[in-house]
Amino acid sequence: MTEIKPHAAHWGYFDAVVENGRVTGVRPFGPDPFPGSLIESVPDVVHAPSRIDRPYVRRGWLEGRRRGHLRGADPFVPISWDRATRLLAEETTRVRAEHGATSIFGGSYGWSSAGRYHHAKTQLQRFLGLGGGFTSSVTAYSYATAQTLLPHILGTNEVLLGRTTDWQAIARNAKLMICLGGLAAKNGLVNSGGAGKHDYGVLMRDARAAGVRFVNISPFRGDTEAELEAEWVPIRPGTDAALLLAMAQVLVEGGLEDRGFLASHCTGWDRLRPYITGEADGLAKTPDWAAPITGIPAATIRRLALECAAKPTMLTAAWSIQRADYGEQPYWLLIALAAMLGSIGKPGQGVAFGYGSINGMGTPRRELPAVHSPGIRNPVGLYIPVARVTEMLERPGGILQYNGRDITLPDIRMIWWAGGNPFHHHQDLPRLQRAWSRAETIVVQEPWWTAVARQADIVLPATTTLERNDIASSSRDRFLRAMHQAIPPVAEARNDVDMLADVAEALGFRDRFTEQRDEGAWLRHIYEQWRLTCGRLGYEAPDFDRFWAEGHIEVPPVPVGEEYTQFAEFAARPEDEPLNTPSGKVELFSETIASFGYDDCPGHPIWIAPREWLGAAAAAEHPLHLLSFQPATRLHGQLDPGRVAAADKIRGREPINMNPADAAARGLAEGDIVRIFNARGACLGGVRLKEGMLPGVVAMATGAWYDPQVPGDPDAMCVHGNPNVLTADIGTSRLGQGPSAQSCLVQIERWEGPLPPVTVHVPPPVASE
Numbered sequence: 088m089t090e091i092k093p094h095a096a097h098w099g100y101f102d103a104v105v106e107n108g109r110v111t112g113v114r115p116f117g118p119d120p121f122p123g124s125l126i127e128s129v130p131d132v133v134h135a136p137s138r139i140d141r142p143y144v145r146r147g148w149l150e151g152r153r154r155g156h157l158r159g160a161d162p163f164v165p166i167s168w169d170r171a172t173r174l175l176a177e178e179t180t181r182v183r184a185e186h187g188a189t190s191i192f193g194g195s196y197g198w199s200s201a202g203r204y205h206h207a208k209t210q211l212q213r214f215l216g217l218g219g220g221f222t223s224s225v226t227a228y229s230y231a232t233a234q235t236l237l238p239h240i241l242g243t244n245e246v247l248l249g250r251t252t253d254w255q256a257i258a259r260n261a262k263l264m265i266c267l268g269g270l271a272a273k274n275g276l277v278n279s280g281g282a283g284k285h286d287y288g289v290l291m292r293d294a295r296a297a298g299v300r301f302v303n304i305s306p307f308r309g310d311t312e313a314e315l316e317a318e319w320v321p322i323r324p325g326t327d328a329a330l331l332l333a334m335a336q337v338l339v340e341g342g343l344e345d346r347g348f349l350a351s352h353c354t355g356w357d358r359l360r361p362y363i364t365g366e367a368d369g370l371a372k373t374p375d376w377a378a379p380i381t382g383i384p385a386a387t388i389r390r391l392a393l394e395c396a397a398k399p400t401m402l403t404a405a406w407s408i409q410r411a412d413y414g415e416q417p418y419w420l421l422i423a424l425a426a427m428l429g430s431i432g433k434p435g436q437g438v439a440f441g442y443g444s445i446n447g448m449g450t451p452r453r454e455l456p457a458v459h460s461p462g463i464r465n466p467v468g469l470y471i472p473v474a475r476v477t478e479m480l481e482r483p484g485g486i487l488q489y490n491g492r493d494i495t496l497p498d499i500r501m502i503w504w505a506g507g508n509p510f511h512h513h514q515d516l517p518r519l520q521r522a523w524s525r526a527e528t529i530v531v532q533e534p535w536w537t538a539v540a541r542q543a544d545i546v547l548p549a550t551t552t553l554e555r556n557d558i559a560s561s562s563r564d565r566f567l568r569a570m571h572q573a574i575p576p577v578a579e580a581r582n583d584v585d586m587l588a589d590v591a592e593a594l595g596f597r598d599r600f601t602e603q604r605d606e607g608a609w610l611r612h613i614y615e616q617w618r619l620t621c622g623r624l625g626y627e628a629p630d631f632d633r634f635w636a637e638g639h640i641e642v643p644p645v646p647v648g649e650e651y652t653q654f655a656e657f658a659a660r661p662e663d664e665p666l667n668t669p670s671g672k673v674e675l676f677s678e679t680i681a682s683f684g685y686d687d688c689p690g691h692p693i694w695i696a697p698r699e700w701l702g703a704a705a706a707a708e709h710p711l712h713l714l715s716f717q718p719a720t721r722l723h724g725q726l727d728p729g730r731v732a733a734a735d736k737i738r739g740r741e742p743i744n745m746n747p748a749d750a751a752a753r754g755l756a757e758g759d760i761v762r763i764f765n766a767r768g769a770c771l772g773g774v775r776l777k778e779g780m781l782p783g784v785v786a787m788a789t790g791a792w793y794d795p796q797v798p799g800d801p802d803a804m805c806v807h808g809n810p811n812v813l814t815a816d817i818g819t820s821r822l823g824q825g826p827s828a829q830s831c832l833v834q835i836e837r838w839e840g841p842l843p844p845v846t847v848h849v850p851p852p853v854a855s856e
């Protein structure tokens with residue numbers, strides 16, 4: 088018997104085809120003009136050999152090898168759910184009693200699933216919060232640096248997360264769009280909370296058709312698709328701040344800056360201007376100064392600056408630009424450039440971040456919230472900026488400076504992770520693995536034997552979304568999806584909520600955790616809460632039963648012509664509609680940031696050479712700049728066991744994009760297996776030649792599951808191609824403390840040895856007690 092079940096994922100809505108209790112296929116969601124290929128991997132991953140079939144405990148943990156012991160090599164002992172529940176209740180009680188609530192790290196960063204109720208991290212944090220508290224984390228790997236910076240400068244993070252000036256406004260008003268990092272088509276395959284309509288590509292092509300000229304400023308030509316007919320301006324990674332300063336200098340030299348706007352809408356121009364002209368430090372930031380830094384000819388810099396001043400211009404940067412050393416600076420300077428052009432708040436102009444980073448940025452939409460899961464109360468106020476996890480483990484009792492605060496780092500004894508994979512997402516994995524060993528007990532909830540599950544002491548098998556009912560929803564998407572359970576749980580997998588509810592019961596707070604609602608009652612509850620809010624905002628959503636039966640809701644589109652420009656009110660009436668900054672204006676100099684006294688992020692934006700870049704002395708030994716970008720064939724590590732990711736690999740290894748000249752200089756050809764290395768680590772990859780890569784720059788997608796040749800050895804090579812064995816783990820600055828994955832130098836050589844097998848897609852060794 089064949090059944091069709093409505094469902095959704097971060098990579099799109101789909102119908103699951105179910106035969107005899109198995110997902111055997113998918114069908115794209117009707118209204119989606121471009122469903123993308125990622126849904127094709129769904130049946131493969133749901134029934135993958137790497138699914139975790141039952142709870143396990145690391146044998147070394149049972150034998151007392153805990154704090155100080157490197158994880159990843161010991162076999163796992165299968166245990167019952169009852170025993171797992173008992174162990175977890177005992178361990179949380181013991182750790183809290185002996186070391187206090189802050190010794191449990193529950194930051195648990197990660198994308199988890201699109202379903203808003205069974206959201207693993209949210210449920211884990213509710214559980215840990217109700218149980219007495221935990222050390223948490225703030226900000227996201229995606230844009231941590233900007234999230235911390237932008238409230239100081241523009242008083243909002245909407246310019247980063249949405250709602251931003253929409254594509255309709257850009258198409259109708261702008262004539263030029265400058266895109267740092269391009270507008271990569273593959274990034275639009277995805278949206279957090281699900282994409283009902285992948286209209287990202289359609290919208291930018293419409294803008295092109297309406298006459299917007301695109302400029303792709305990026306080391307990679309492929310960061311804009313051919314239809315946009317963009318001018319490609321190759322730039323050395325990590326040097327965007329220098330380019331923007333030189334464009335600013337051209338404007339000042341020509342008297343082209345909008346002095347009226349700078350006076351009425353900005354503060355601090357008097358501090359930034361002398362830095363640009365060189366009056367402050369004796370170094371004018373001219374195009375001739377920037378040319379050798381950026382690799383962009385001075386004439387091109389000058390031409391671009393003059394064109395911006397002559398035409399209605401939208402400025403944007405990909406989120407990747409701030410996931411790099413001193414990533415605060417290019418973002419702040421892009422805002423400064425928009426301020427100098429006086430374009431902030433003008434129809435379809437100004438500045439916003441991430442049009443090329445995710446589906447739904449700039450999609451015309453009403454201001455409606457997303458359905459969200461129940462809230463979290465953490466009685467412990469302690470948190471770290473998300474990407475400082477290794478440092479937290481390494482330096483208990485130490486001070487971490489962050490955004491004007493001094494955070495005393497906790498002594499972590501227990502790590503509990505659900506819905507994220509630090510052995511995918513974190514930088515310098517060899518260093519993380521060493522720091523990770525400081526915990527006494529590590530708990531991981533995962534559907535698959537990913538690297539983080541292999542680095543755990545207690546492994547809890549979670550269901551996938553196909554095995555439960557849920558609601559997919561995102562404020563960046565006009566659709567809402569009923570996710571119907573398609574199949575029974577695979578093997579002994581259980582829902583995250585249910586496993587936590589059982590531990591809560593053993594600890595005496597089950598009813599407070601579940602609020603005595605089951606899955607059905609929770610879905611009805613969070614939906615009806617959302618419907619109430621929508622009603623107040625002027626949208627009448629159908630009741631829950633109708634929504635559930637029909638499988639989705641489409642919120643009516645914004646009428647054509649009703650375009651949205653962010654900051655329009657502020658631009659028109661700065662006195663009455665001030666920004667939420669200390670001055671009420673755009674802060675080109677921030678007294679607040681200056682007061683922190685950070686030399687790595689002073690009071691106005693500056694050029695600081697990255698620690699690792701092509702201009703650094705270290706480039707002599709490791710002469711290639713490695714960019715690690717978001718994969719076209721997966722969502723991070725998710726879907727890696729699926730057919731789409733497998734088809735793209737080279738002899739099972741992640742491809743590394745290289746300019747043919749860099750390959751030839753090393754005697755390499757398309758399809759060769761190479762070893763990519765630096766002082767931090769090494770991995771294998773497969774050569775893919777790309778004419779559109781700036782020479783000296785190589786690029787590898789994230790997400791091939793970390794597969795050390797010797798499990799448990801932090802110095803072992805990853806045989807599969809996870810770039811995070813190579814990346815540096817340093818906060819962008821003391822302000823943002825974001826990840827700086829994009830600042831990374833490497834060398835590449837042919838792999839001469841026999842090709843080690845990739846073993847990470849089958850379960851690790853199992854043993855008896």
Ligand SMILES: Nc1nc2c(c(=O)[nH]1)N[C@H]1C(S)=C(S)[C@@H](COP(=O)(O)OP(=O)(O)OC[C@H]3O[C@@H](n4cnc5c(=O)[nH]c(N)nc54)[C@H](O)[C@@H]3O)O[C@H]1N2
Nearest residue numbers: 197198207228229506507508512532549715723724725828
């Ligand atoms: N070098 C480098 N590193 C990067 C980046 C980069 O550009 N370069 N980008 C960074 C960015 S922007 C991000 S957002 C991060 C992403 O990092 P993550 O969000 O940690 O990556 P995912 O692979 O999506 O991890 C989600 C995990 O949740 C699991 N999961 C899925 N559904 C469920 C569920 O229902 N229950 C439970 N318990 N688990 C579930 C999946 O199996 C998966 O292992 O990576 C960061 N890392």
Ligand SMILES: Nc1nc2c(c(=O)[nH]1)N[C@H]1C(S)=C(S)[C@@H](COP(=O)(O)OP(=O)(O)OC[C@H]3O[C@@H](n4cnc5c(=O)[nH]c(N)nc54)[C@H](O)[C@@H]3O)O[C@H]1N2
Nearest residue numbers: 229268274277304307324325405406407444716717722723
């Ligand atoms: N298919 C797919 N889509 C995704 C994701 C996924 O895993 N798969 N992940 C999603 C997530 S969590 C996020 S945060 C977003 C991230 O969105 P982004 O951060 O925008 O994505 P990236 O692919 O890391 O970077 C975009 C491009 O920036 C360019 N770039 C890198 N460094 C520099 C630099 O120094 N200067 C300039 N000018 N350009 C540079 C690179 O060539 C790269 O291709 O993507 C989302 N979209």
Ligand SMILES: [Mo]
Nearest residue numbers: 227228229230
């Ligand atoms: Mo992200």
